[in-house]
Amino acid sequence: MKKRILALLLVSMLVLALAACGNGNATPSADPSEAPTGSQAVSSELKAIPKEELKVGFIYIGDINDGGYTQGHDKGRLALEEMGISCLYKENVQENADCETAVRELIDQGCNVIYATSFGHMTYTANVAKEYPNVYFGHATGNMTLSNLCNYMGRVIEARYLTGIVAGLSTKSNKIGYVAAKPIPEVIRGINAFTLGVRSVNPDATVEVIWTDTWYDVAKERQAAVELLGKGVDVLAQHQDSTACQLAAQEAGALCIGYNTSTPDAAPKAYLTAALFNWAKFYTDNVQSIMDGTWKPASYWEGLKAGWVDIDKLTDLCPEGAQAKVDAAKQAIIDGSLVLFSGEVKDQNGEVKATDMTNDAIYNMTWFVEGVIGTIPQ
Numbered sequence: 284m285k286k287r288i289l290a291l292l293l294v295s296m297l298v299l300a301l302a303a304c305g306n307g308n309a310t311p312s313a314d315p316s317e318a319p320t321g322s323q324a325v326s327s328e329l330k331a332i333p334k335e336e337l338k339v340g341f342i343y344i345g346d347i348n349d350g351g352y353t354q355g356h357d358k359g360r361l362a363l364e365e366m367g368i369s370c371l372y373k374e375n376v377q378e379n380a381d382c383e384t385a386v387r388e389l390i391d392q393g394c395n396v397i398y399a400t401s402f403g404h405m406t407y408t409a410n411v412a413k414e415y416p417n418v419y420f421g422h423a424t425g426n427m428t429l430s431n432l433c434n435y436m437g438r439v440i441e442a443r444y445l446t447g448i449v450a451g452l453s454t455k456s457n458k459i460g461y462v463a464a465k466p467i468p469e470v471i472r473g474i475n476a477f478t479l480g481v482r483s484v485n486p487d488a489t490v491e492v493i494w495t496d497t498w499y500d501v502a503k504e505r506q507a508a509v510e511l512l513g514k515g516v517d518v519l520a521q522h523q524d525s526t527a528c529q530l531a532a533q534e535a536g537a538l539c540i541g542y543n544t545s546t547p548d549a550a551p552k553a554y555l556t557a558a559l560f561n562w563a564k565f566y567t568d569n570v571q572s573i574m575d576g577t578w579k580p581a582s583y584w585e586g587l588k589a590g591w592v593d594i595d596k597l598t599d600l601c602p603e604g605a606q607a608k609v610d611a612a613k614q615a616i617i618d619g620s621l622v623l624f625s626g627e628v629k630d631q632n633g634e635v636k637a638t639d640m641t642n643d644a645i646y647n648m649t650w651f652v653e654g655v656i657g658t659i660p661q
Contacts, residue, residue: 338395339566340389340397341370342382342400344499360566383408390415400422402467412432415431418431420433422435424436426582428581433578433583435569439473443477445558445594445616446558447481452485452605454517458515460511461474461491461511461522463493464498466660468647468648468649471649474651475624476624490656493657498523499525502527504521508527512535516537519531519540520542524543526550532550533552533554538553542557542558543557545596552600553600555598559594624640628640
């Protein structure tokens, strides 16, 4: 009887172990060069590919001239082409089965490396990756890895924090607005980091959030921005792919913080700065690892120190002293003397929610910090 129970326990443990290894979930590694917990070993199907045989395909949620998120990724494609690498891309690929179709079409056109760039592309990309073990795949902003699929995201919370400093110093009403896309951890942690930056220099300021439930819809982004401006906010920030919020701020005589790419010319009478990605840094390094035979199915999350993210140049609309505050905080983040979400972190009710948050806890945040006004849709 004891042997039977022991055998059943061993079988149960084996099943659980297999489930854990095969679920495809991955959280950021402390060392992004190492494959994260839950990822599989590099497949024997994957071989180093010489430059002349590489063909890289990109799946974009928007168009390459959106002035924001997709254009930022496309700069990475252009950097690869400057290296002499052949690239193809597909624009305006929605977060549904169209993604699978687009990936398959790129593979049919000879692509042996595929990058999908929006959160909702994740499961569709993974579905195809399982069918093509000899093709390299990468997915931006998600949390899933396979033997031939890595995921990657700039640690933009660091740049968000810096732009929060600028916003906190610039507001006169102490009311800052934030137009947010989807209620997922990527967006939530960005709002929180921005708010921490705001309140590091202006403890009385608040950040009010309105959701659009879309990454890229100029009309909805503008509508949310106008609603916030009507509530008296005098600085607008965004997690959206277009410049609609910036234009709305300028029309209302308010100020704005951009996102994704540098767009000071879009709203020159309102633009203060922006949180920026340097996707080219990831793409050139990742493709180089494919050529070198050192590619890993890792979960990458790098920030200011690695050059993956930055804050845009501050415009003349920024208040005196803002540059010095930003420079000091940026250097402190890089040298490790300033760690975001360290110590006691309070929620929007003013209660201590966490202490010295880990990368995993930050990456998967589903609650607002103190100073944020608004709710998170379920």
